[in-house]
Amino acid sequence: MRRRQRFAFLTILAFTMAGPRLLALAEDAPQNSDIVVIDDSAPAHPFPHFWEQMFGSGRAIETLREAYRNDLRSVKQATDFHYVRFHAIFHDEVGVYDEDAQGHPVYNFSYIDQIYDGLLANGVRPFLELSFMPKALASDKNALHAFWYKQNVSPPKDYAKWDDLIRQFIRHLVDRYGLSEVSQWYFEVWNEPNLDFWTGDPKQATYFELYDHTARVIKSVDSHLRVGGPATAQAAWADVFIRHCADNNIPVDFISSHVYGNDKSEDVFGTHETIPRDQMVCRAVKKVHEQIVASAKPDLPLVWSEFNASYMNETSVTDSTYMGPWIGDTIRQCDGLVDMMSYWTFTDVFEEQGVVKQPFYGGFGLLAEEGIPKPAFAAFAILHKLGDERMTLDSSFALATRRRDGTRVIAVWNYGPPVETGSAEGGTQRTVTLRFKGHSAKHALIFRVDGKHGDPRPVYEKMGLPRYPTAAQIEALRSAARLPAPESRDVHDGELTLTLPSHGLAVIEVK
Numbered sequence: 001m002r003r004r005q006r007f008a009f010l011t012i013l014a015f016t017m018a019g020p021r022l023l024a025l026a027e028d029a030p031q032n033s034d035i036v037v038i039d040d041s042a043p044a045h046p047f048p049h050f051w052e053q054m055f056g057s058g059r060a061i062e063t064l065r066e067a068y069r070n071d072l073r074s075v076k077q078a079t080d081f082h083y084v085r086f087h088a089i090f091h092d093e094v095g096v097y098d099e100d101a102q103g104h105p106v107y108n109f110s111y112i113d114q115i116y117d118g119l120l121a122n123g124v125r126p127f128l129e130l131s132f133m134p135k136a137l138a139s140d141k142n143a144l145h146a147f148w149y150k151q152n153v154s155p156p157k158d159y160a161k162w163d164d165l166i167r168q169f170i171r172h173l174v175d176r177y178g179l180s181e182v183s184q185w186y187f188e189v190w191n192e193p194n195l196d197f198w199t200g201d202p203k204q205a206t207y208f209e210l211y212d213h214t215a216r217v218i219k220s221v222d223s224h225l226r227v228g229g230p231a232t233a234q235a236a237w238a239d240v241f242i243r244h245c246a247d248n249n250i251p252v253d254f255i256s257s258h259v260y261g262n263d264k265s266e267d268v269f270g271t272h273e274t275i276p277r278d279q280m281v282c283r284a285v286k287k288v289h290e291q292i293v294a295s296a297k298p299d300l301p302l303v304w305s306e307f308n309a310s311y312m313n314e315t316s317v318t319d320s321t322y323m324g325p326w327i328g329d330t331i332r333q334c335d336g337l338v339d340m341m342s343y344w345t346f347t348d349v350f351e352e353q354g355v356v357k358q359p360f361y362g363g364f365g366l367l368a369e370e371g372i373p374k375p376a377f378a379a380f381a382i383l384h385k386l387g388d389e390r391m392t393l394d395s396s397f398a399l400a401t402r403r404r405d406g407t408r409v410i411a412v413w414n415y416g417p418p419v420e421t422g423s424a425e426g427g428t429q430r431t432v433t434l435r436f437k438g439h440s441a442k443h444a445l446i447f448r449v450d451g452k453h454g455d456p457r458p459v460y461e462k463m464g465l466p467r468y469p470t471a472a473q474i475e476a477l478r479s480a481a482r483l484p485a486p487e488s489r490d491v492h493d494g495e496l497t498l499t500l501p502s503h504g505l506a507v508i509e510v511k
Contacts, residue, residue, distance in 0.1 A: 040438030313362030324505030378454030427502025
């Protein structure tokens with residue numbers, strides 16, 4: 001995850017993506033009211049839940065904490081996610097690699113086993129980012145990143161020793177967990193080598209050297225193991241990386257990259273346009289998707305191994321109800337362009353800037369300190385209810401899906417820019433009428449996330465924003481974050497009307 005030491009200007013301006021943005025509006029509809037027609041005979045396509053297959057988290061050693069594992073269990077229960085990604089499996093605090101007085105490698109897999117045993121015991125597999133450099137193997141022992149845990153980001157001093165580290169590490173995993181298990185994992189080489197996470201010079205050529213060595217060693221252990229990259233920030237290098245692998249017969253099983261909603265167009269597209277936060281992620285995903293399709297390896301899966309609305313600590317974004325509509329619309333736009341996306345992160349057990357100092361500081365997690373669910377957690381929980389088939393829908397603010405049992409599940413939202421204070425109450429409301437065509441809809445359950453549903457911040461504000469909440473206050477915050485029972489409504493004459501507050505998200509199950 002990037003925590004660059006610069007600040008980006010927040011740009012929230014109107015922008016319309018290329019592609020279908022069809023909105024069904026009745027001419028006689030009341031002002032500020034939208035009609036969305038859900039036609040049961042409309043074309044449909046498979047809708048794998050690509051947005052909740054994987055989540056990110058901070059660094060390897062944090063996975064051993066009880067708080068981390070409690071949060072992991074909470075998110076697993078809400079989303080049934082399958083993979084988790086984190087940094088720094090080779091950090092010295094994990095103790096994997098050292099050298100004796102004669103310079104011979106010394107390996108220790110004790111914490112490695114505890115880390116992966118803990119994930120698997122909770123039904124989650126690793127998406128294994130191979131980083132960072134053990135200091136005993138680093139070509140520059142002073143190449144320490146600015147993160148609090150000061151990881152070394154230099155190339156290896158000796159590629160023969162790096163190759164042996166990878167070989168011994170992979171063999172240990174296969175011996176312990178079995179090939180049938182480990183072949184279902186992903187091995188991603190490094191993290192964001194185009195930024196300050198890699199000091200090789202020139203960056204691209206030296207990263208390719210690291211990737212080539214790593215990929216070949218992994219495949220030498222067993223050809224069924226999956227390896228990929230370039231794990232770049234800002235949707236960079238994918239086209240040249242694929243070309244490099246194709247031209248040099250380098251193994252590659254997937255492409256990975258990252259982008260955040262407040263990244264700049266200059267960094268992602270090399271343009272000077274203003275791309276708003278709700279459009280940046282999927283435009284970047286589309287860019288890399290198209291590069292893969294146009295490449296010598298057009299069938300490579302695309303794994304977006306980091307994304308969020310912000311790479312900064314913005315309480316008005318990642319801690320707020322803003323995230324519900326943002327996530328819903330990101331799902332809508334990215335469908336069909338990516339195989340798997342990894343929201344950064346599932347937990348605020350996270351120390352890139354040091355020990356967490358207070359709840360709701362703009363952390364990236366779905367759960368704040370002490371396991372307090374944020375509105376983003378509630379949004380993922382209700383969006384999990386979407387079906388596995390997406391129906392074509394003429395709307396830019398809704399998704400219509402169908403489950404195998406015939407239940408129709410619709411998501412609608414009221415997107416607006418982030419607000420600096422409060423819980424986004426009092427903004428522009430949106431009234432939506434769902435009109436069912438070809439389906440005898442009779443009854444609906446409505447799940448909501450907004451300032452009054454799944455948002456603990458109003459209670460936190462009434463407490464006076466305590467930096468160190470008491471046990472009783474923590475329980476009150478958790479209680480405030482719990483979603484109430486869904487609203488039960490009858491569908492009259494094939495129509496259902498509901499009103500969404502600013503930043504409101506609703507998921508409707510229709511039997």
